[in-house]
Amino acid sequence: MLNFPRWKVWGISLICLVVSLMAVPSFLPANVFDRLPAFARAIHVNLGLDLAGGSQLLLEAETQDVAKQKAENMVDVLRGELRRASINVSQLGASNGEVRFLVDNPAQFNDATAIARRQVSQVSNFGGADWTVSVADGRQVTMQQTDAGVNEGIRQAMENARDVIDRRINALGTLEPTILQQGVNRILVQVPGMQNPEALKQLIGRTARLEFKLVEVDAAACNTPRRPGIQYLPSDELPGGQCMGVQSRAMISGEQIADATQNYDDQNRVAVQVRFNVQGSQRFASVTQANVHRRFAIILDNRIISAPSINEPILGGTASIAGSFTVESANALAISLRSGRLEVDLHVVDERSVSETLGKDSIRSGVIASIASVVIVILFMLITYGRFGVYTTIALILNGLMIIGIMGLFKATLTLPGIAGFVLTIGAAVDANVLINERIREEQRRGRRLHDALESGYREASTAIFDANVTNVIAAVLMFYFGSGPIRGFAVVLMIGIVTSVFTAVNVTRMLVALWVRKARPKELHI
């Protein structure tokens, strides 16, 4: 037990030194920190939002819309493909995520079925197909989405949502957001430094699905029975309950937009100018050419913003959207359009924001409390164990530094509960030392000689140290698994603290005791 070869002394000292040094970058003020070499700057503890200040939004996606949207897209694709093959079909439409149609000419039935089957793709190596095609009555074709297909659709939609959110937040300026998917249908967005997330919520909450559709009915009650090919949508220009009937098929959709900026229209109203891509420009030109004097509706997220008349063919490939905009809202819309539309609706289910001043207050009082607790515990150890208290103190300070060093190495996040975890660990880290010291006292009382007492003190205490720490690890792991942000920060500190406190107690103090015994050759132990 007390036999420490030189390599072991060097090894333990080296580990302590290196890990403690890794704590240093986290303590440096910003101006010194910025001058450190890159590898040193990489090792530092991140502050959680509750300490650094900032906002966090947990967004939930309406994933049931994904299957519906996918079915509608399939209808569009089939319509184009069938027309190209000159196959006439009727009742082509989607309902409940299913696509079905009737082939008019039975002779073309096999060709139509083949076209439907060609749209089916494999989800992954093992996932199988995303659609199943079934036929009935010699003329009806039904396409159903498989679970694998729906899940793949959701996965892609969430991936798209993360990208879109990232682009939209970046458009707000030099923020460093963290965007993480949680579970199947949630996205966690953390933006340090953003104190008021209202602008962010406006940006993210908008699907930004922009469509241009020709107007068929200027005004009608919203509950007018559906006619094939026409849909009724609410409009900003009409009173509530009144809707405008537009063609179901879009003349232009958001994918054909190359750019969007806020500007002013010819009547000096705040507007958003959109520029179409080549394909979009051509289509816009040909549709407006063919429909002069008709109206077209500009539809954002299934609501008509405005429905101007086509006075002349629009050939420039740009369109100005004027509505009841403020400069800010027009700007937000432009950003949303530029960043692409969200394939799913997102809404906020959990929102937290902390001001920078509260974070600073928390850090200040947290640091004061941590220092006070370290000092109190050290004093307590010194008056209780004398020389062994000094060793415990050294272990305690190393323990504190090593926790921060390891957190820095793994770029762990220090949260406010994490500070409590740190203080708790400081209090509890002495436990392993206490177990050992008390055991040594006990062995001495039983009349053991110094060497024997030390030997069995360390040996007998080790099972208790192990068992007692495993219970803490079980609790901390469950806390990490079930907990959210700040709580996880707490669990991380506890887990690292358990490891470092056992290491420092079992190795460092033992080594210090061994070196002292070897050098001073004490006859009796004052503990």
Next chain:
Amino acid sequence: MRLLKLVPDNTNLHFMRYRNIALAISIIVTLAAIALVATRGLNFGVDFVGGQSVRVAFVQAPPIAQLREQVDNLGVGNADIQESRQSAVQQAAAGNAGQANLVEYTIKLPVAQGDDAATSAATGRVRSMIETTYRGNATVRSVDTVSGKVSGELLRSGAWAIGLAMLGIAIFIWMRFEWQFGVGALVTLFHDVCMTLGFFSLTRLEFDLDVVAAILTIVGYSLNDTVVIYDRIRENLRKYRKMEILEMLDLSLNETLSRTMVTSLSILLALGALLLLGPQVIFGLTIAIFIGIFVGTYSSIYISSPILVWLGVKTSSFLPARDKISGPTGPRNERGPGQRPADDGAVV
């Protein structure tokens, strides 16, 4: 230098003599805590009931009634407004730093009528009302908005985590020791968790996610004492096979008493510093762990140990099988392997 000994050498307290009285008190207090939680409930924070909680710091605080009326006028539900607790130390610190003494209010609102979007929108309304009405006077320090759906999930996952942690630890103890010890650990944990919940019900302190984390911590740390004592009981069971079980438990408790006191006091001192000086945002977390460590120290002595007696543990219960068979053959097996003769009777 004379060293501090919290527990004098050769202390021999007869803990087990009072085990029935202690048990009666423990059962009454535990039942009272359960009854309290069942009837008065817990003062759940927004984490668990949903809604929003806004902390606002005022340079010159308006009357609470006035603020409540202004918030109610927004039509986002009835506000519950309270002044946040601030410790004397914090106020002194603010005074020393030359800062005006800010008054902090916490405005709580229930989940808005309608969907998640309505709750989210209500947050924006309250914030902008405060920032326009009290421009220059008030700063919004933090906002937490939780939808009904998420709060339900958080409550469920919190309960799961606590339940699984208790069970996991009991199973670990069972594997490392014997089943009686596992049951003892589980009952001890149940007692500690009930006490903490009872404390929160009694004081009406806000019960939020932090407190769940605190309870998980208690589940880990308050059992430390129990595990250390169990470890000693196991050791003594091997050493003193002829001793009465109650005597043996008293011996184990007395042998570990000094360690129990030093460690618990050390943790309580550290947490005490955090309670007095630390951020008041985590007051609930800290006080919960503080209470839990305190209760855990008691229960490790008066619940986890006597329960072994009631579960029929005897000094002869855990003889290794080969010892039981070959037991009568000779005195050689009377001692466990590796035990030196000096151990026997050194203290007894």
